[in-house]
Amino acid sequence: MRKVFETVVGLNPNFSFRGKQQTRIETFSDAVFALAITLLVLSSTIPETFEDLWASMRDVIPFAICVALIIVIWYQHYIFFLKYGLQDKVTILLNTILLFVLLVYVYPLKFLARFLSEIYGGIFGIIETDLSRFGEYSHQNLKLLMVNYGLGAFAIFLVFSLMYWRAYKMKSLLDLNSYEIFDTKSSIIANLLMCSVPLLSLIITLIDPWGNFRTTILSGFLYFLYVPIMIVFGRITSKKSRRLLQD
Amino acid sequence: MRKVFETVVGLNPNFSFRGKQQTRIETFSDAVFALAITLLVLSSTIPETFEDLWASMRDVIPFAICVALIIVIWYQHYIFFLKYGLQDKVTILLNTILLFVLLVYVYPLKFLARFLSEIYGGIFGIIETDLSRFGEYSHQNLKLLMVNYGLGAFAIFLVFSLMYWRAYKMKSLLDLNSYEIFDTKSSIIANLLMCSVPLLSLIITLIDPWGNFRTTILSGFLYFLYVPIMIVFGRITSKKSRRLLQD
Amino acid sequence: MRKVFETVVGLNPNFSFRGKQQTRIETFSDAVFALAITLLVLSSTIPETFEDLWASMRDVIPFAICVALIIVIWYQHYIFFLKYGLQDKVTILLNTILLFVLLVYVYPLKFLARFLSEIYGGIFGIIETDLSRFGEYSHQNLKLLMVNYGLGAFAIFLVFSLMYWRAYKMKSLLDLNSYEIFDTKSSIIANLLMCSVPLLSLIITLIDPWGNFRTTILSGFLYFLYVPIMIVFGRITSKKSRRLLQD
Amino acid sequence: MRKVFETVVGLNPNFSFRGKQQTRIETFSDAVFALAITLLVLSSTIPETFEDLWASMRDVIPFAICVALIIVIWYQHYIFFLKYGLQDKVTILLNTILLFVLLVYVYPLKFLARFLSEIYGGIFGIIETDLSRFGEYSHQNLKLLMVNYGLGAFAIFLVFSLMYWRAYKMKSLLDLNSYEIFDTKSSIIANLLMCSVPLLSLIITLIDPWGNFRTTILSGFLYFLYVPIMIVFGRITSKKSRRLLQD
Structure with a gap:
């Protein structure tokens, strides 16, 4: 079962x-x-x-x-x-x-x-x-929009990484085996990576290199970075976890 | 128990x-x-x-x-x-x-x-x-009404048939016996039949043969087809399942 | 436990x-x-x-x-x-x-x-x-008020009595012992009694003997009948259930 | 486990x-x-x-x-x-x-x-x-505000103390050991202490010594008493519970 x-x-x-x-x-x-x-x-x-x-x-x-x-x-x-x-x-x-x-x-x-x-x-x-x-x-309102949602997305994934960090801290009490410890650490990093994209978008918006819509369009499109980041990270972790399971 | x-x-x-x-x-x-x-x-x-x-x-x-x-x-x-x-x-x-x-x-x-x-x-x-x-x-609004609800009913029963199809795909893992496999397949077909009535109503509405209220009245009354369809389908499946249980 | x-x-x-x-x-x-x-x-x-x-x-x-x-x-x-x-x-x-x-x-x-x-x-x-x-x-509105709530209270307790009646019908399948069957029958009667009060209030309101506020005041105060009814009914059933448990 | x-x-x-x-x-x-x-x-x-x-x-x-x-x-x-x-x-x-x-x-x-x-x-x-x-x-409105929230906080913690008192009353039936009984009694007292602060704030507001904003400011700041009360009470109970566990 x-x-x-x-x-x-x-x-x-x-x-x-x-x-x-x-x-x-x-x-x-x-x-x-x-x-x-x-x-x-x-x-x-x-x-x-x-x-x-x-x-x-x-x-x-x-x-x-x-x-x-x-x-x-x-x-x-x-x-x-x-x-x-x-x-x-x-x-x-x-x-x-x-x-x-x-x-x-x-x-x-x-x-x-x-x-x-x-x-x-x-x-x-x-x-x-x-x-x-x-x-x-206006450009000002769009900037505020990007900052507003950047903070929200950043907060959600930061909390998830802290929750997995909490589980990692209780690994002996939860009796996690080496594979499970690796899985937990990967989840912490995955969520921190998910945090990094809105953070980057936030920084670009606050720096506002062009002072017009181009900034907010760029900071919006940065969110498409999620796809390559998750694919690459997924490959790395699945390779390591296969090796761990074989050992 | x-x-x-x-x-x-x-x-x-x-x-x-x-x-x-x-x-x-x-x-x-x-x-x-x-x-x-x-x-x-x-x-x-x-x-x-x-x-x-x-x-x-x-x-x-x-x-x-x-x-x-x-x-x-x-x-x-x-x-x-x-x-x-x-x-x-x-x-x-x-x-x-x-x-x-x-x-x-x-x-x-x-x-x-x-x-x-x-x-x-x-x-x-x-x-x-x-x-x-x-x-x-107006006739136009009533047509939109029938299309609107046709899509909704169609979507609900289509999703149910896909969910039963998912269970069917996992039949070995779920360790379904032959009777349970038959029951699952019947559920897929039953929900597809339930899909077909709103689909038929939608098509009639879009073709709009009379160009007036008669079309929407017909596409509305088509929903009463549910009763005979379910009775006939129910009889067929219960006969087969009795035979399966005897075997 | x-x-x-x-x-x-x-x-x-x-x-x-x-x-x-x-x-x-x-x-x-x-x-x-x-x-x-x-x-x-x-x-x-x-x-x-x-x-x-x-x-x-x-x-x-x-x-x-x-x-x-x-x-x-x-x-x-x-x-x-x-x-x-x-x-x-x-x-x-x-x-x-x-x-x-x-x-x-x-x-x-x-x-x-x-x-x-x-x-x-x-x-x-x-x-x-x-x-x-x-x-x-107005008197008319108060009458409608009493009819409205009479129907609501009547419906709630009627449904409960039907639910207990359903359990009674499945007594062999539920493997109820004699005490549990007695308890279930008492619940059917208790809820029917709870139905009777709003029903009485409804009838009085519809007959409307005085044609003025006295009718609605009476049909309102009838709800205080719940107290004596439940006390008397409670005594009768607890006496019988004690005897059943001793047997 | x-x-x-x-x-x-x-x-x-x-x-x-x-x-x-x-x-x-x-x-x-x-x-x-x-x-x-x-x-x-x-x-x-x-x-x-x-x-x-x-x-x-x-x-x-x-x-x-x-x-x-x-x-x-x-x-x-x-x-x-x-x-x-x-x-x-x-x-x-x-x-x-x-x-x-x-x-x-x-x-x-x-x-x-x-x-x-x-x-x-x-x-x-x-x-x-x-x-x-x-x-x-106005001062009158602020007084009403403090009374209003004092009653609310008082009611919440009073109910909790009554709930723990209920558990204490059922200690034999719940088969509580001496440590658990002590823990239950501490919870009753802790919640009564949590009740006392809004009660004190309420009394000060109703007495209204200064007849102006100073009263409501004081009754507001009284809520900071929670911190010392809970620290002191926490120390007393943890000392006693350690002794109980050693016995």
Whole structure:
């Protein structure tokens, strides 16, 4: 049954899960995650007329982007607690900060997703872009936007790296074997790497080399660095972990 | 105790459940389903006067229709995870899409239920129909309405069929016996059949043979096809499964 | 450990619980109950000024009445599923109706509690009664109020009696002993008795013997019948159950 | 495994937990706590323009204060039920009162945190203080504010002390050893001490020795007494518990 459980969860069966029994921290966190995605979608006005109904359908793409991002964070949270089952005060404190940052960024994320959908909708000719509804669309505001989301993304992944660092600190008590220790260290580094991209974007935005939209466009596109970083890092770690498992 | 559990759940005792232990995906999904039915009912304005109170009671029938539909989807979700207990990334992705479609359609469903209740309330002489509060009641808007809900229903049942297809793909790992494999394949086909009705309705609406209300009335009544389809399909599968169990 | 569990739950240790393992129906229902009491309190406007803050505190008593009523219903729900652990389609259908009636009555309950608090607050000289904010305060509206809440209370306890009736029907499958069968039958009758009071109040209101406020005052005070009914019924059943346990 | 569980929970491994299996009271309470912190953050208006977005970011500090306070209460709730696993009627009643007080104070807490942030933001020169948006900022209103929050804090910790008193009353049934009895008695006293500070603040506010802002400033700063009280009390109890464990 052990092999089936690990595999049906799609996780690496070489890691023995300490957190199969759901704890209250996870039940509480699941309720907050569920509230976040639900209120993101259902905090809009209720369509009373046909016109309202079609207007509300315009938000489907932005909502899809936001829900996907939140679920990615939920999945990281789910894997962490499945692996270690930690419930100590430090983990609860870090978990609270994670949930707080998530909640603070639900509505700003909705704003950003609508804003980007309006821009890309126009670029791909799907809709007629009307950015005026977002208020004063200035370079200063775009810079603040990038700083705002850079801080949010940075905080989320920093907290995850601290949570994995916490698990690493309790490695003897959790009785982690050498493979599991390596896996934990890789998670710390992976999340620190995920932190570094928004940090870089933040720095570029604050330096603001061109003093105009080019800065914010660059700091926006920097987020595509996630793809190569994760591919390269994934290759390095999987090579090492295969060697560890053979030993 | 095994026989009692299967039977108290009202499920076919020949299927051994892999998902008796609740997982976080189910806890998270239950919170979203609970939010969906609650916000559907409680997102209306709070009655401050007697007049508000009676006006709010007018929504009871539309709400009952919506809550019943959402619970039918919840029950399908409940049975799927009880049967297979899957928690891998693909299942989580499909589950996220299912919850997202559900949330996007909560308010539109409320609109549709109110709109249909207004029409049928008038036909049965219960209330004086006043469709003006729904905005411009044109053939074009009704067509968009049918397309909108056709897509929603199509998406929900397509995701369920993909989830059962996922379970079918993991049949050796889940150690499904021949009866359970047959049951899983039947579920894939059942959900594909459930997909086909809204698809048919969508196509009729887009072709719009009459160019007036007759098209939307026909595409609406097509949904009654569910009854004969499910009865016939149910008979076929139960005959085959009895034969399988005897063998 | 068995004795401790029953006793820490404060339940009659002679009844062996079939539902100790939480099911998804209970997790889903708990989320709806939690949403009901939370939205009842938090659906008010957010205090932005000191004046708003004091105005919001005026609602504490009405909210306390509503939350107490909802928790009484939650406790009944909790005991039922703890006793029988049923998860079949009929139980899920009855549970859905129960949750639906609960949700439909959250805001009307808030209205009624505010209305009664305004009246009794004035009678006891705590506040200056101002019923004008509730709209047209006529005999006709009060009658509708009594009919409205009579139907709600009647529906809640009727569903509970049907749920216990369902458990009674599955007594052999649930392997209930004679004491447990007696306990289940008592629960059916108790809930039917709880149904009878709102039914009586409804009938009196519809007959409306005096054609003025005296009718609604009488149909309101009929609810105090709950106390003697439950005391007398409690005595009868505990006598019989003691005899059953001795045999 | 026992030692690991206690330690990963960060609790004193000398206390054997009776409540490892999550009960419905905890699932229900977790949903209410999750709703409290989510609605606290997400009950604000949704930012539609850049200006709204920056205005909404101004609330981050006040929200952080409120979420931290609510999580401290959640942690106390979590530890209580983990230790004793009680589910009897008295515990459910006390738990309901706790959740009710929590819900009633979510919005007032949001008001207080915004108010204090405005004042301290001005003192530390971070923002330009504008207290006019809070309505009439008089000595009378500040007194009512201190009374209001004094009652809330008093009620929360009084309920916790009653819950621990309930566990103490069931010590033989829960089979508590001498160390666990001492730990339970300490929790009663600790919560009564936590009650005493808001009580003292309340009394000072009602006596109102200076008849001006000095009274409310004093009654506000009294809350800093929590720190020395908890340090001294912590030292006394840990000395006694070490001696008990040695015996």
